[in-house]
Amino acid sequence: MKEYLKREKAALEKIKKASGDKVPKATDLKNSNTVQNHINDIVRKGTNKGEPSRPYIDTDGTTLLLDEIMNAASPVKDSVLSNVLRWDVEGVFRGSKGTWELVIDKSTNTIVHFNFVN
Numbered sequence: 001m002k003e004y005l006k007r008e009k010a011a012l013e014k015i016k017k018a019s020g021d022k023v024p025k026a027t028d029l030k031n032s033n034t035v036q037n038h039i040n041d042i043v044r045k046g047t048n049k050g051e052p053s054r055p056y057i058d059t060d061g062t063t064l065l066l067d068e069i070m071n072a073a074s075p076v077k078d079s080v081l082s083n084v085l086r087w088d089v090e091g092v093f094r095g096s097k098g099t100w101e102l103v104i105d106k107s108t109n110t111i112v113h114f115n116f117v118n
Contacts, residue, residue: 008073023075023085024109026066031058032105032112048094056093057114066111069100083107091116 041053056065075085087102098118105112 009071022106023070024104024106026063026070028109029066029104029111030109031114032110035111035114038115054115056116065100066102066114069102075104078103081105081112084112086113093118 035057038054039052039057043049043051043053056062069087069089069091072089072091073087075087078084078086081103084103084105086104087100089100089102091098091100093100093116096118098116101113101115101117102111103113104110
C-alpha cells in the first residue's frame with residue numbers, strides 16, 4: 001500500500017506541475033452552504049435509521065478524512081464545474097465499501113460536494 005500511495009503522490013505532483021493546478025491543503029478548506037446544509041441529514045431507513053447520514057462533515061476527524069481522500073488518488077477536473085478538482089476514491093464507511101466523492105473549488109478553497117456512495 002505504501003508503494004501504491006508513493007506512486008499516486010508522484011503522479012499527482014506531475015499533474016500539478018503540468019497543469020498548474022494547485023491542490024489546496026485539507027486544513028485550508030471550508031464547506032459550501034450546500035455541504036454545510038447536509039450536516040443535519042438523517043438516514044431514513046435500514047440499519048442506521050435515525051443516525052446522521054453524513055457524520056464525517058464538520059467533525060474532529062474531517063480534516064484527516066479529507067487529507068486521506070486527497071492523497072489516495074490524483075484529482076481530475078470536474079466535467080461540469082470550472083476551476084474545481086474532483087476525487088472519486090474507493091473506501092469504507094460504516095462497514096460498507098463504496099466511493100468517497102470530493103469536489104473542491106480551487107479559487108475559494110471551498111468543498112462544493114462531499115459524499116460517500118455505495
